[in-house]
Amino acid sequence: GNSVTQMEGPVTLSEEAFLTINCTYTATGYPSLFWYVQYPGEGLQLLLKATKADDKGSNKGFEATYRKETTSFHLEKGSVQVSDSAVYFCALTTGGSNYKLTFGKGTLLTVNP
Amino acid sequence: EAGVTQFPSHSVIEKGQTVTLRCDPISGHDNLYWYRRVMGKEIKFLLHFVKESKQDESGMPNNRFLAERTGGTYSTLKVQPAELEDSGVYFCASSRPTGTVDGYTFGSGTRLTVV
Numbered sequence: 001g002n003s004v005t006q007m008e009g010p011v012t013l014s015e016e017a018f019l020t021i022n023c024t025y026t027a028t029g030y031p032s033l034f035w036y037v038q039y040p041g042e043g044l045q046l047l048l049k050a051t052k053a054d055d056k057g058s059n060k061g062f063e064a065t066y067r068k069e070t071t072s073f074h075l076e077k078g079s080v081q082v083s084d085s086a087v088y089f090c091a092l093t094t095g096g097s098n099y100k101l102t103f104g105k106g107t108l109l110t111v112n113p
Numbered sequence: 114e115a116g117v118t119q120f121p122s123h124s125v126i127e128k129g130q131t132v133t134l135r136c137d138p139i140s141g142h143d144n145l146y147w148y149r150r151v152m153g154k155e156i157k158f159l160l161h162f163v164k165e166s167k168q169d170e171s172g173m174p175n176n177r178f179l180a181e182r183t184g185g186t187y188s189t190l191k192v193q194p195a196e197l198e199d200s201g202v203y204f205c206a207s208s209r210p211t212g213t214v215d216g217y218t219f220g221s222g223t224r225l226t227v228v
Contacts, residue, residue, distance in 0.1 A: 042221050043204070043219035043222065044204065091156075099161060101148075101156075101217075102155075103148075103157070105153065105154060105155050106150075
């Protein structure tokens with residue numbers, strides 16, 4: 001079956017620090033990969049995605065590259081802001097069930113001024 | 114457009130009681146999904162409606178959970194009787210007829226605590 005393993009949190013950083021949240025996956029079939037973010041009091045929002053190997057998804061200064069050889073999709077940002085404080089979820093879908101997401105456990109990020 | 118709305122935002126009930134969660138999708142979104150995040154664990158898929166029909170309920174944990182979507186508009190998820198392990202955050206999402214995750218809009222969730 002499908003599964004996603006992501007770095008356990010919480011992660012606490014100072015503003016302008018570099019962020020990496022690791023995500024690896026196992027999947028039956030060729031997955032599409034996603035990062036979702038949940039800001040306090042809000043719903044999950046799609047942050048970025050990649051649908052094939054070596055694709056790089058990017059949004060709001062965040063990036064993640066689909067690495068098929070290492071089955072990874074690590075999230076990075078060069079300089080975090082206080083407003084990036086949120087819970088981040090790595091997720092995937094596979095072809096036959098492209099409406100159904102498999103999520104990781106989530107990583108709580110807190111950025112201090 | 115208005116987003117996906119979930120009621121209530123929080124609910125605390127005693128073990129053995131019944132709770133009904135509600136989700137109002139975005140108007141025109143035929144697809145509606147329920148997910149659940151138990152504390153410290155992954156968000157897991159529960160089920161998928163297309164209009165009023167259940168397309169996939171493979172994630173429903175047991176027969177204490179009943180989901181309905183009368184008329185293809187809002188949906189309810191009833192837990193009866195509630196157990197301690199049902200505590201968690203229940204998310205609803207909706208999407209247009211194409212139904213892929215790219216078009217998902219999630220609600221902010223209902224936090225259920227069973228004591």
